[in-house]
Amino acid sequence: MIKKHDILISKFIGNTPLRHCDALSTRYHTNIFIKEEFHNLGMSAKDRPALFMMEDAIARKKIKPGGIFVEASSGNTGLGITLIAKKLGYLAKIFVSQSCSKEKIDLLIKAGADIEICENSNGLHDFNSTQFRAQSFASMHPNAYFTNQYYNTQNIRAHYKTTGPEIWEQTDGDITHFIAGVGTGGTISGVGRFLKEQHTDINVWGIEPSGSILGHFVKHRTLPTSIVPFDPIEGIGRNFIPGSFDADYVDHIFQVNCQETKRVAKEYYNQTGIRVGFSSAAVMASLDSYIDRMDFAPTDTVVLFFPDHGDRYISKLYNDNIRRPHTSSNMTTF
Numbered sequence: 001m002i003k004k005h006d007i008l009i010s011k012f013i014g015n016t017p018l019r020h021c022d023a024l025s026t027r028y029h030t031n032i033f034i035k036e037e038f039h040n041l042g043m044s045a046k047d048r049p050a051l052f053m054m055e056d057a058i059a060r061k062k063i064k065p066g067g068i069f070v071e072a073s074s075g076n077t078g079l080g081i082t083l084i085a086k087k088l089g090y091l092a093k094i095f096v097s098q099s100c101s102k103e104k105i106d107l108l109i110k111a112g113a114d115i116e117i118c119e120n121s122n123g124l125h126d127f128n129s130t131q132f133r134a135q136s137f138a139s140m141h142p143n144a145y146f147t148n149q150y151y152n153t154q155n156i157r158a159h160y161k162t163t164g165p166e167i168w169e170q171t172d173g174d175i176t177h178f179i180a181g182v183g184t185g186g187t188i189s190g191v192g193r194f195l196k197e198q199h200t201d202i203n204v205w206g207i208e209p210s211g212s213i214l215g216h217f218v219k220h221r222t223l224p225t226s227i228v229p230f231d232p233i234e235g236i237g238r239n240f241i242p243g244s245f246d247a248d249y250v251d252h253i254f255q256v257n258c259q260e261t262k263r264v265a266k267e268y269y270n271q272t273g274i275r276v277g278f279s280s281a282a283v284m285a286s287l288d289s290y291i292d293r294m295d296f297a298p299t300d301t302v303v304l305f306f307p308d309h310g311d312r313y314i315s316k317l318y319n320d321n322i323r324r325p326h327t328s329s330n331m332t333t334f
């Protein structure tokens, strides 16, 4: 019997394109490919962990049909959960932080999520955080299940089972570098683990905003002595170490700042007519800032992970007096 899960996976989630990016390859004298995750059902990479976490809960009978899936999310996981919940016959309650873009909140509401806006997403120990409020809500409501992406092993597993193998196959095993923004850590941990199992020499690099502590943890395996607010680049950066972040499969994390990320996003839009997502722009900004250290060879195969699309950040990235390029583009690929 074909399960709904299999139909979702094969038709709407995963198997996203990997495209050669001429502009960046020329600029950095190597072969740069972009994994375009905005082709997923909810137009982000987070549909993958959303589906794995929900299927796992259903299979383990943690939730009955008609129940409420609860999540703390910067928007993308919440949207994935809401859309999948609708398809599988469940409801969705999503706790988002006030830093979430207006576009993502509108999308969540339109998709049918019941949303609550919280002060921050600083982790379970903070009473005003999305995570704390989501857990409290789930514990007080019968037939509600907190998917808890920050501590759910299915988050890593989704990328280990789908994203990693896709990238390996799409590059014919030639990949030399994988570069992705890090939030919960699910993407880099799952893809990193899969790729390093194929070839230990593949470089797995993360990108986080200035002030985030994940890079410090990768390097020292301790927390920094002082925790400061990190730059607001939506989806990436943390001031705690999520359980879904496996530092063993990450070689290094580069830091980029918000201003530079916005500058790169606008510059790329003006040059190409393509709007990239906020964390995708952070990955691009890291190339600009660290190209000497990255030291790519002309024969390298570098995969940049773009989790979502710039249309989700018009108000934050693209709204102020920027010159419109001749080629107007909406869902253009790179």
Ligand SMILES: Cc1ncc(COP(=O)(O)O)c(C=O)c1O
Binding pocket: 044, 046, 074, 076, 077, 181, 182, 183, 184, 185, 186, 187, 188, 234, 235, 236, 277, 279, 280, 307, 308
């Ligand atoms: C836009 C965006 N970029 C990057 C990330 C980070 O991905 P991960 O949580 O797998 O580390 C997220 C996570 O929500 C995201 O929404």
